[in-house]
Amino acid sequence: xxxxxxxxxxxxxxxxxxxxxxxxxxxxxxxxxxxxxxxxxxxxxxxxxxxxxxxxxxxxxxxxxxxxxxxxxxxxxxxxxxxxxxxxxxxxxxxxxxxxxxxxxxxxxxxxxxxxxxxxxxxxxxxxxxxxxxxxxxxxxxxxx
Amino acid sequence: xxxxxxxxxxxxxxxxxxxxxxxxxxxxxxxxxxxxxxxxxxxxxxxxxxxxxxxxxxxxxxxxxxxxxxxxxxxxxxxxxxxxxxxxxxxxxxxxxxxxxxxxxxxxxxxxxxxxxxxxxxxxxxxxxxxxxxxxxxxxxxxxxxxxxxxxxxxxxxxxxxxxxxxxxxxxxxxxxxxxxxxxxxxxxxxxxxxxxxxxxxxxxxxxxxxxxxxxxxxxxxxxxxxxxxxxxxxxxxxxxxxxxxxxxxxxxxxxxxxx
Numbered sequence: 001x002x003x004x005x006x007x008x009x010x011x012x013x014x015x016x017x018x019x020x021x022x023x024x025x026x027x028x029x030x031x032x033x034x035x036x037x038x039x040x041x042x043x044x045x046x047x048x049x050x051x052x053x054x055x056x057x058x059x060x061x062x063x064x065x066x067x068x069x070x071x072x073x074x075x076x077x078x079x080x081x082x083x084x085x086x087x088x089x090x091x092x093x094x095x096x097x098x099x100x101x102x103x104x105x106x107x108x109x110x111x112x113x114x115x116x117x118x119x120x121x122x123x124x125x126x127x128x129x130x131x132x133x134x135x136x137x138x139x140x141x142x143x144x145x
Numbered sequence: 146x147x148x149x150x151x152x153x154x155x156x157x158x159x160x161x162x163x164x165x166x167x168x169x170x171x172x173x174x175x176x177x178x179x180x181x182x183x184x185x186x187x188x189x190x191x192x193x194x195x196x197x198x199x200x201x202x203x204x205x206x207x208x209x210x211x212x213x214x215x216x217x218x219x220x221x222x223x224x225x226x227x228x229x230x231x232x233x234x235x236x237x238x239x240x241x242x243x244x245x246x247x248x249x250x251x252x253x254x255x256x257x258x259x260x261x262x263x264x265x266x267x268x269x270x271x272x273x274x275x276x277x278x279x280x281x282x283x284x285x286x287x288x289x290x291x292x293x294x295x296x297x298x299x300x301x302x303x304x305x306x307x308x309x310x311x312x313x314x315x316x317x318x319x320x321x322x323x324x325x326x327x328x329x330x331x332x333x334x335x336x337x338x339x340x341x342x343x344x345x346x347x348x349x350x351x352x353x354x355x356x357x358x359x360x361x362x363x364x365x366x367x368x369x370x371x372x373x374x375x376x377x378x379x380x381x382x383x384x385x386x387x388x389x390x391x392x393x394x395x396x397x398x399x400x401x402x403x404x405x
Binding site: 109 | 157159160162164165215241242244245246247252285288289307310311353354355356357359360367369370373374376377
């Protein structure tokens, strides 16, 4: 019978039950910062905050409208402050980024088939852009006419 | 194109090291050489202790996946010449987010357990007699799942997915794509059994749609697409369970699985 030789030197492997100990890499908190695709993903996720900001501003605007002409004038004055303009410009950029990145991902999420054949990606993404343009055009017409 | 290039290779020996370090090797560059050829050159000519996995050398076995300059790549399909500019270096590391056994060899048990959990095989509830012949499939039916069946389990998608790194219980892209491969197969009857594992926070709902799994996949499987399509199906199933409670069986399967 042969005895199992125990590791005796300092350089002996640290064993788990069956195996030398593995090296387990830690994920850095800044994992998203050093790769373009990851950064783009985080910005896409962050864009939701600005989509929400737009919704909140619109709700506040409706509330001001309900509270009468003076309240609405005050709200409009606030909208003209540099901080509000900056917030709106940044929000607009993020909302556009949000829409474009999600429309571009739509073909991946929807496997649309026509007569047994998958539709090309642009055929799935294009209707999203078309509806976006039509709705934006209608809103612009309502506001600017 | 430079004649020689420096390969910075991650080295880790569980006997000696607390964490990996890099060792540089100068290797010749030939037009037809891939990164794996350079590693084989080092192993044969310079340092026989270098440890890594490889087998087929033609993008079929999925063994030689490594991080090449921070990107998950099959080293048998990554040409050295595309990195060989003057003074450039190529950094080769083990696939990200996996435990490292030695040098460039990663531990895959966790992936294999997850893969088995999604039951990537044909499940039949009825077994027609052999005299009925084989299950026939139209080209359209084949086309529905063929893309997902191209997966070679190389695990590059796991190394590309930050969710895998941040949430170790996430089933992961390749396993879900393979589950979807069988869900979409007209011969399979196991969709509801797989739902117990897939329609779960550790399954499809863990995915945040980074999309990197699809970008790095050497076989164009599109795991991100498979996951999003399954999310859509699971959401519709959920709605259906309210509209037509009697018709929906996934819930029953899930509770059976929970009781097991």
